[in-house]
Amino acid sequence: MKRITIEPISRIEGHGKITIHLNDEGHVAGAEFHVTQIRGFEKFTEGRPFYEMPGITARICGICPISHLLASSKACDAIMAVRIPPTARKLRELVHCAQIVQSHALSFFYLSAPDFLLGMSSNPARRNVMGVIADYPELARDGIELRKFGLQVVEGLAEERVHNSWIVPGGVAKALAASVRERILSELPAAKAIIERTIPLFKRALDNYKEEIAVFGSFPTMYAGLVDAKGNAQFYEGNLRFRAASGEIVQDQIAAEDYKQWIGEASLRESYLKAPYFVPQGFPAGVYRVGPLGRINAADGCGTPAADAELREFRERFGTVANSAFLYHYARLIEIVYALERIEALLNDPQILDAHVRATAAVNALEGVGMIEAPRGTLIHHYKVNEEGAITWANLIVATGHNNLAIGRSVQQVAEHYVDGAKLNEGMLNHVSAVVRAYDPCLSCSTHADGSLAMRIQLLNAEGALLDEIAN
Amino acid sequence: MKKVKVATVWLDGCSGCHMSLLDMDAAIISLGRKIDIVYGPLVDAQEFPEEVDVTLVEGAVSSQDDLNKIRKIRQRTQILVSLGDCAVTGNVPAMRNNIPVNKLLQRVYVDGSEEKKLIPSDRVPALLKHARPLREFVKVDHSLPGCPPPAKAILGLITELLEGRKAEAGQPVKFG
Ligand code: SF4
Numbered sequence: 227m228k229r230i231t232i233e234p235i236s237r238i239e240g241h242g243k244i245t246i247h248l249n250d251e252g253h254v255a256g257a258e259f260h261v262t263q264i265r266g267f268e269k270f271t272e273g274r275p276f277y278e279m280p281g282i283t284a285r286i287c288g289i290c291p292i293s294h295l296l297a298s299s300k301a302c303d304a305i306m307a308v309r310i311p312p313t314a315r316k317l318r319e320l321v322h323c324a325q326i327v328q329s330h331a332l333s334f335f336y337l338s339a340p341d342f343l344l345g346m347s348s349n350p351a352r353r354n355v356m357g358v359i360a361d362y363p364e365l366a367r368d369g370i371e372l373r374k375f376g377l378q379v380v381e382g383l384a385e386e387r388v389h390n391s392w393i394v395p396g397g398v399a400k401a402l403a404a405s406v407r408e409r410i411l412s413e414l415p416a417a418k419a420i421i422e423r424t425i426p427l428f429k430r431a432l433d434n435y436k437e438e439i440a441v442f443g444s445f446p447t448m449y450a451g452l453v454d455a456k457g458n459a460q461f462y463e464g465n466l467r468f469r470a471a472s473g474e475i476v477q478d479q480i481a482a483e484d485y486k487q488w489i490g491e492a493s494l495r496e497s498y499l500k501a502p503y504f505v506p507q508g509f510p511a512g513v514y515r516v517g518p519l520g521r522i523n524a525a526d527g528c529g530t531p532a533a534d535a536e537l538r539e540f541r542e543r544f545g546t547v548a549n550s551a552f553l554y555h556y557a558r559l560i561e562i563v564y565a566l567e568r569i570e571a572l573l574n575d576p577q578i579l580d581a582h583v584r585a586t587a588a589v590n591a592l593e594g595v596g597m598i599e600a601p602r603g604t605l606i607h608h609y610k611v612n613e614e615g616a617i618t619w620a621n622l623i624v625a626t627g628h629n630n631l632a633i634g635r636s637v638q639q640v641a642e643h644y645v646d647g648a649k650l651n652e653g654m655l656n657h658v659s660a661v662v663r664a665y666d667p668c669l670s671c672s673t674h675a676d677g678s679l680a681m682r683i684q685l686l687n688a689e690g691a692l693l694d695e696i697a698n
Numbered sequence: 699m700k701k702v703k704v705a706t707v708w709l710d711g712c713s714g715c716h717m718s719l720l721d722m723d724a725a726i727i728s729l730g731r732k733i734d735i736v737y738g739p740l741v742d743a744q745e746f747p748e749e750v751d752v753t754l755v756e757g758a759v760s761s762q763d764d765l766n767k768i769r770k771i772r773q774r775t776q777i778l779v780s781l782g783d784c785a786v787t788g789n790v791p792a793m794r795n796n797i798p799v800n801k802l803l804q805r806v807y808v809d810g811s812e813e814k815k816l817i818p819s820d821r822v823p824a825l826l827k828h829a830r831p832l833r834e835f836v837k838v839d840h841s842l843p844g845c846p847p848p849a850k851a852i853l854g855l856i857t858e859l860l861e862g863r864k865a866e867a868g869q870p871v872k873f874g
Contacts, residue, residue: 231821245821260821265710265760266802268810270793285790288714288846336720336740354741356730367724374723387721388714388846492813496820500811509813621810 242667244637244658245496252647257638259630259662261499268620276305276589276615277395283607283622284389289332292325292380293600293625295393296462297607300482300596302395305611307590313580314397319462320572321383321393322598323565326461327417328376329601330518330558330565333666334424335369338555341660342431346438347653365427368420372562375417379569382406397584407573414570421562425536428559435552441643442661443551443636446471448504448514450628451521452599453478458529459521459564461599468504468514469524473546476504482597485606489623494630501630502623513635516603516628517665518557523547530571533564551636551664558666589615600625602666626667636661702860703751706738706781707771709764710791710829711757713739714846715782719754721849729853732860748774752859754781754852758791760829772836777859780832781852783845790845791829799825 231245247256271282280298284291296318303310310318340353343362352360359366377387383402384390392399432439448471452464466480468488480488491500492509504512514520523546527534537560544553572578589611596607603625610619626633640661644654708716716739720726736747746767753775759765772778783789794802800817802825808815832838842855 243821258821264803264806264825265791266794266797266806269797269802269805282790282793285712285714285845288712288717291712291714332720354735356735356741359727359730363727367727370724370726373720377721387849388717490812491810493807493811493816493818494814495816495818496822498818498822500807503813505812 242662244641244662246637246641246645246658248647254638254642254645254647257634257641257658258496259634259637260497261630264498268622271617271620274617276302276594276609276611276617279607279609279617279620280393280395281389281391286622286624288388290325290329290600290602291389292321292384292393293598293605294607295390296322297596297598297600297605299393299395300598301594301607301609302596303585304483304594304596305589305591305609305615306395306585306587308396308585308587310397310585311580311582313401313577314583314585315463316572316575316578317383317398317402317583318393320402320569320578321380321398322462323568323572324376324379324383326376326565326601327562327569328373328380330562331369331373331376333601333663334555334558335366335373337666338660338663339365339369341656341663342428342435342555346656346660347651350652350656353656365424368424372417372420375413375420378413379410382410394584396586399584401581401583402579404579407579410569411573414566418563418566421559421566425559425563428556432556438657438660439550439552441639442664443632443639444549445635445639446547446549447632448476448512449520449523449547450514450516450604451524452597452604453525454529455479456529457526459525459527459599461565461568466597466604467524469547471547471549477506482595482606485595485597485608485623489606489628491623491627497630499627499630502628503631510631513631514628515551515632516625517554517601518561519548519551519554520603520628521599522557522560528560528564528567530564530567532567533560536560536563551632551661554664554666589613602626603628626665629665629667633662633665633667636665701734702732703736703747703749704733704856705736705746705750705753705771705775706740707753707755707757707767708739709755709757709768709785710760711782711784712790713756715754715756715784716740718844718846718849719781719852722853723849725853729856733856746771746774750775752777752779752856754779755785755832756781758784758788758829758831759826759835760791761823761825763823765826765835768832768836777839778832778836779855780838780841782847783843785832786841786843788829788831792831795828799827 243260245258249255280295283294283298286294336355339358344353381387384392448468450468452460453467454460454464467478468476470476488505489502490505491502503509593610606623608621640658644657735741780786803817807817
C-alpha cells in the first residue's frame with residue numbers, strides 16, 4: 227500500500243492535509259482528510275465570565291468572527307434569560323447578512339475563482355487571486371468591491387471590520403445612525419449589479435465543469451439548515467431542519483436547546499476535527515451536510531424574490547435536492563443575492579433606527595445555547611455557568627465540523643476519479659484540493675490553523691519511505 | 699524595477715490578521731505592481747522559497763510543526779515581521795498555557811464526544827506544551843501589534859519597507 231499526502235490544502239481558510247492511500251496497482255484505495263491543529267477553547271474558557279465569551283470566541287476565526295459573536299451572544303442572552311429588543315435582533319441579522327456577503331465573496335472570488343477562470347490544471351504559480359487580477363481585472367475588481375461592500379456595512383454598524391465589540395449579550399452596543407443607513411442604501415445598487423453580472427458568467431462556466439459536477443462529492447446525504455416557521459432559509463433565527471436526499475423532511479423545527487438530542491459528536495483518530503452525526507441514524511451512517519448547499523437544500527425557499535427566482539432555476543437544473551458539492555459555489559452566489567435583499571429590507575424597516583437596542587440582566591439561568599447559520603453552516607455555542615456567571619463548561623460545534631464526514635467521502639470520490647498513482651501530476655491533486663475548497667471549510671473555526679502553506683505531494687510506500695514527490 | 703518578494707504565513711492565529719491585510723481592498727491592485735506574493739494562504743505556493751524579502755507571520759508558535767516552520771522561514775527571510783498580537787505576545791492561543799496538553803485533549807475528544815472517545819493520533823502534529831510568541835524562538839525584525847493590526851497600519855508598514863525606510867511602531871491598536 228502506498229500513500230500520497232497533500233499538505234496543506236491551499237486556498238482554504240486554514241490548514242488541512244489529505245492522505246490518499248494507493249493499492250499495489252496504483253489505484254486509490256482510500257483517502258483521509260486531516261485537520262492538523264487544536265486550540266482548546268472549550269477548556270481554556272472555563273472560569274471566564276460569560277459576558278467575555280463573545281470577545282474571546284470571536285478570536286476563533288477572523289473570517290467569520292461575527293458568527294461566533296452572534297452564536298455566543300445568543301447563548302449569553304439565554305443565560306441572562308432576556309428577550310432582546312426587536313431592533314437589536316434586526317441589527318444583528320443585518321450585520322450577519324453583511325458578513326455572509328463578504329465571506330462568500332472571499333470564497334468565490336479570491337479562493338475558488340482561480341480554479342474556474344485560470345483552470346484547475348493551470349500553472350500553480352499564477353493560479354491565485356493575483357493571477358485573476360492580471361487576467362480578469364474586471365471580475366477581480368468586482369470581487370474586491372463586493373467583499374468591501376459587506377465589510378463597509380460591518381464597519382458602519384460595528385466600527386471594526388474584523389473583531390468588533392458591538393455585538394454584545396443582550397443586543398448590540400449602539401443604535402444604527404441614520405447617515406449610515408442612507409450610505410449603505412446608496413451603495414446597495416452597485417453591490418447588486420456585481421452579483422447580477424457574476425451569476426450569468428458562472429452559469430455559462432458550469433457547462434465546462436460537467437465532469438466535476440458529476441464526481442465532486444456527488445452522493446446522497448441529508449442536509450441541514452435553519453428555517454423559519456414557513457420553511458424559508460434563515461441566517462440568524464429559526465430552528466434546525468434535516469432533509470433527506472429524497473426530499474423528505476426527516477426532522478423539523480429543532481430548537482437550539484435541544485440540539486444534543488439530534489447531533490452527536492465522534493472523535494476521529496486521523497483528525498483534530500470531530501465528526502458530528504445525526505443521532506437517530508448513528509455514527510457514521512448519520513452523515514449530513516450544512517452550509518450554502520445544505521441550507522438551500524433543507525429550506526423550501528428564501529422568501530425574497532430575486533433569490534427565489536435564482537433558486538427555482540437552480541432546482542430546475544439540478545433537482546429539488548442537489549447532491550454535488552461543486553454546487554456549493556452556485557448556492558453561495560444565490561445566498562449573496564438573498565443576503566443583499568435582506569440587507570435592503572432590514573434597512574427599510576421602520577423600526578431599524580430605534581434607540582432601544584440592548585437588554586441588561588445578570589445570570590438568570592445556568593445554561594444557554596446559541597445557534598445561528600454561519601456562512602459555512604450551522605454554528606452552535608453551548609455554555610454552562612455558576613451563580614457568579616463564570617463558565618464551568620462549554621461546547622462549540624462549528625460549521626465545518628458538520629461537513630467533516632462528507633468532506634472525507636468527497637475527497638475519496640474525487641481521488642478515485644482523477645488520481646492515478648502510476649503517473650502523478652499536480653493538476654490531479656489540485657482537483658482533490660478543489661473539492662475541499664468547494665465546501666469552503668473554515669479550519670480556522672474548526673480548531674484553528676497550522677502553518678505550512680505549501681502544497682507538497684508525496685508518494686510513500688507502506689513503510690513510509692518516499693517513492694516520488696512533486697511540489698506544485 | 700524588480701518586484702519585492704513577500705510571503706505571508708499563518709501559524710496559530712485566527713486568520714483575522716490576514717483578513718486585515720486584505721482589508722486594504724483595491725490598494726492590493728496597485729501593490730501587486732510592486733510585490734509578488736510568493737507564499738501564503740492566498741496562493742498555491744511551493745515549498746517556502748529560498749530567498750524572500752519580507753515575511754509577515756500571523757499567529758503564535760503552538761505545535762512542533764509551527765516551530766520547524768518558523769526556523770526555516772527565518773533562515774530564508776530578509777525581514778521577518780510579527781503580524782498581530784498572537785505573533786507578538788501569544789494572545790488568545792496562549793490562553794491554554796496553564797492547562798496540561800493531555801487534559802485539554804481529554805476534555806475535547808474523550809469527555810466531549812458521544813462516539814469513539816479517543817485522542818487523535820494518526821498523522822496529526824503534536825502540540826507544544828505552551829503557545830509562545832515568535833520572538834522567543836527566532837529573531838524578529840518588526841512587530842505590528844493589534845488584534846488584528848488595522849489595515850492601514852499593515853499597508854503603512856509594507857509601504858515603508860518597500861521604500862527602504864525603517865518602520866515606526868506605535869500605530870493605534872486594540873483588543874476587544
Ligand atoms: S492577533 Fe487577533 S486577529 Fe490576529 S490572529 Fe490573533 S486573534 Fe486573530
